[in-house]
Amino acid sequence: MNKPGPFSWNRLQDKWLSRRNLIRxxxxxxxxxxLLRPKLVYASDDDxxxxxxxxxxxxxxxxxxxxxxPFGIFIHHNPLSPTTAxxxxxxxxxxxxxxxxxxxxxxxxxxxxxxxATGATTRLAFQADMGFSQGKFIGTDxxxxxxxxxxx
Amino acid sequence: xxxxxxxSAKLAxxxxxxxxxxxxxxxxxxxxxxxxxxxxxxxxxxxxxxVRGLDVFDDHDLANSLTQGLGLPTTPPIPxxxxxxxxxxxxxxxxxxxxTAQIENSSQHFKGSFLRTGATISWSAEQSGFRxxxxxxxxxxxNLVSVLGHEQNGxxxxx
Numbered sequence: 424m425n426k427p428g429p430f431s432w433n434r435l436q437d438k439w440l441s442r443r444n445l446i447r448x449x450x451x452x453x454x455x456x457x458l459l460r461p462k463l464v465y466a467s468d469d470d471x472x473x474x475x476x477x478x479x480x481x482x483x484x485x486x487x488x489x490x491x492x493p494f495g496i497f498i499h500h501n502p503l504s505p506t507t508a509x510x511x512x513x514x515x516x517x518x519x520x521x522x523x524x525x526x527x528x529x530x531x532x533x534x535x536x537x538x539x540a541t542g543a544t545t546r547l548a549f550q551a552d553m554g555f556s557q558g559k560f561i562g563t564d565x566x567x568x569x570x571x572x573x574x575x
Numbered sequence: 576x577x578x579x580x581x582x583s584a585k586l587a588x589x590x591x592x593x594x595x596x597x598x599x600x601x602x603x604x605x606x607x608x609x610x611x612x613x614x615x616x617x618x619x620x621x622x623x624x625x626v627r628g629l630d631v632f633d634d635h636d637l638a639n640s641l642t643q644g645l646g647l648p649t650t651p652p653i654p655x656x657x658x659x660x661x662x663x664x665x666x667x668x669x670x671x672x673x674x675t676a677q678i679e680n681s682s683q684h685f686k687g688s689f690l691r692t693g694a695t696i697s698w699s700a701e702q703s704g705f706r707x708x709x710x711x712x713x714x715x716x717x718n719l720v721s722v723l724g725h726e727q728n729g730x731x732x733x734x
Binding site for chain 2 (some may be wrong): 481487491499514515551571
């Protein structure tokens with residue numbers, strides 16, 4: 424999927440995995456397994472069968488983009504571009520085997536940051552690439568489910 | 576979040592990056608939410624996503640998010656940063672079709688009806704020692720590009 428580039432991807436990957444394990448270990452020790460990601464919930468079987476109500480996630484779209492070039496970090500996401508006509512967009516969904524509604528945004532704006540220790544405020548900029556998917560999908564268990572997902 | 580002026584988004588100026596991380600199955604930044612967090616009226620070209628107090632990570636910047644805290648050996652280098660917990664709340668609205676398209680993409684295996692729309696976001700973040708609130712009311716001109724779709728992909732592309 425990711426080819427070696429000017430920067431050694433294999434070396435990054437080795438380091439990445441080591442760091443990832445370290446993070447997982449530290450997280451597990453300090454705060455429990457919940458630190459790394461909120462648990463998958465809310466996705467329900469399409470037929471209402473509650474036998475497998477939790478921990479059933481979707482699968483990623485096969486495509487996507489390579490971010491942070493030239494470092495070659497592949498992500499299963501097609502960012503929106505203001506210069507691409509709507510008829511020419513790539514799949515805006517992050518999940519595959521999906522039938523439903525999808526929304527994506529690419530918004531830049533401003534706001535106020537507050538240092539809670541001193542009360543000092545600072546003007547800051549933000550970029551929000553966010554969205555949702557809502558509908559039916561084939562989950563990692565090979566069964567059809569309905570779910571609502573936020574892209575955050 | 577960036578230290579530059581509103582509308583800017585330079586990686587070197589990024590100081591917060593909130594996301595839910597890639598899941599164990601490589602799904603990118605998606606998290607299940609309550610069904611009623613999303614309201615869609617596709618025929619009216621409207622949708623809304625509202626979530627309060629969602630647990631996320633602050634990876635500091637996109638590079639650390641995508642490298643899981645390793646940073647990048649750029650010039651100047653982006654140092655590795657350990658993620659910290661945060662909570663975000665957001666209210667995103669898609670409203671008003673600016674352009675429409677019927678797409679059937681046989682190479683990516685997706686099809687459906689798609690709208691380019693206006694959009695706004697109001698959001699806030701809170702973590703140890705720091706809080707952020709986006710400008711209210713949100714500025715519709717801040718929307719660079721937003722899309723709503725009713726689509727089928729993967730196995731549903733063939734149905």
